[in-house]
Amino acid sequence: MTEQEVNTLLAKIPVLKAEIAKVIVGQETVLDEVLVALLAGGHALLEGVPGLAKTLLVRTLAAATDLPFRRIQFTPDLMPTDILGTEVLEEDHGTGHRSFKFNPGPIFASLVLADEINRTPPKTQAALLEAMQEGHVTYAGQEHALPKPFFLLATQNPIEQSGTYPLPEAQLDRFLLYVRIGYPTAEEELAVLRGTTGAAGQKVQPVLGGADIRELQALVRQVSLSPELMDFVNRLVRATRPATSEVKFIKDYGRWGAGPRAGQALILCAKARALLHGRFATTLEDIRTLAPPVLRHRVLLNFNAEAENITTDDAVVELLKAVAV
Structure with a gap:
């Protein structure tokens, strides 16, 4: 093109x-x-x-x-x-x-x-x-x-x-x-x-x-992503796994972490968000913004988290705080 x-x-x-x-x-x-x-x-x-x-x-x-x-x-x-x-x-x-x-x-x-x-x-x-x-x-x-x-x-x-x-x-x-x-x-x-509740609404035109x-x-796949951000995504996804994570919150409340598909999803979504905003370079904001919808269904929490009303969104927030760029 x-x-x-x-x-x-x-x-x-x-x-x-x-x-x-x-x-x-x-x-x-x-x-x-x-x-x-x-x-x-x-x-x-x-x-x-x-x-x-x-x-x-x-x-x-x-x-x-x-x-x-x-x-x-x-x-x-x-x-x-x-x-x-x-x-x-x-x-x-x-x-x-x-x-x-x-x-x-x-x-x-x-x-x-x-x-x-x-x-x-x-x-x-x-x-x-x-x-x-x-x-x-x-x-x-x-x-x-x-x-x-x-x-x-x-x-x-x-x-x-x-x-x-x-x-x-x-x-x-x-x-x-x-x-x-x-x-x-x-x-x-x-x-x-x-x-x-009034007259008929407007008709949507195909775009x-x-x-x-x-x-x-x-x-989307041509949008650039720096090696530093690629490494950040990799470490963020790996930190969701309780057995190997260094994040205390995950060790205390995690039951199962995200697999490699989560990293692929986060990178592709971050690139798509960049393109959606007219950019051909992915930023840290793109990754942080899309981490919750990418990870919330791929991280499982244990009974202790359920007892304390801790959600997977809470876990993602803690991960983003703990994993350095």
């Missing part, structure tokens, strides 16, 4: 955010983290209480990016074939020959919303593992490629326990970012009330297409 083409592409990012802001009030940090996951080529898990526009955010992103979009409502009776697809027996009426044909499921879209993912049993949750990691689905021994880009956003409710199935660590690790959505400010909530997103994802 020429410099002019790159600049033209980067100029679309603030326009994209402005289009989404027509519908989504506030939540700037959440939107940034979702866009970081998209540009980094990963997936994101959104957690928040009901009514915080999680589903609306994903639908608005789909409209603003002009990507093929499918929503899957996860329920206790959902089966893997309801997600991946199934084979049907077809007959050629001319020859009488019968053969099986694969009918793709809703996972075969560029932007997929897995709504309330923790409401379905582990067997069905596991159907997403190959798709999220490998970018294809295997059915009856045949691989079926997913479209590119492929971006999966899952939502879950943090407050309901009845009828839910917590995601296992292997499933959580496939999500590049674990995004937590909080309540809006008083001013933002007032703006939501004004905008949703980025699939080709644009693929080019941005390629650009």
Whole structure:
């Protein structure tokens, strides 16, 4: 790409955010983290209480990016074939020959919303593992490629326990970012009330297409990262492991640390955030800002931490204090 083409592409990012802001009030940090996951080529898990526009955010992103979009409502009776697809027996009426044909499921879209993912049993949750990691689905021994880009956003409710199935660590690790959505400010909530109880809202116009997103994802990997910051990320991730960590907080409260995938995720996300802000060089701020959503689902705490109401976000804060640049 020429410099002019790159600049033209980067100029679309603030326009994209402005289009989404027509519908989504506030939540700037959440939107940034979702866009970081998209540009980094990963997936994101959104957690928040009901009514915080999680589903609306994903639908608005789909409209603003002009990507093929499918929503899957996860329920206790959902089966893997309801997600991946199934084979049907077809007959050629001319020859009488019968053969099986694969009918793709809703996972075969560029932007997929897995709504309330923790409401379905582990067997069905596991159907997403190959798709999220490998970018294809295997059915009856045949691989079926997913479209590119492929971006999966899952939502879950943090407050309901009845009828839910917590995601296992292997499933959580496939999500590049674990995004937590909080309540809006008083001013933002007032703006939501004004905008949703009157006349029809504004229509979102598509800004980025699939080709644009693929080019941005390629650009992310060209963003520079100094050897010092690379070393910092490596030491930060290794410090999450209680058996070898020199951080007292982790030794006292940690049960299990993050694996190498966490370091890869943090570097890619930091590069994506730099590009999101129009920079081709990663800064320490990029890494510190994205450490919580990258690590909060990859660090497990022990019973002592639970008894003292210590969260994984608390652990990340302590790690950032203890690990020197």
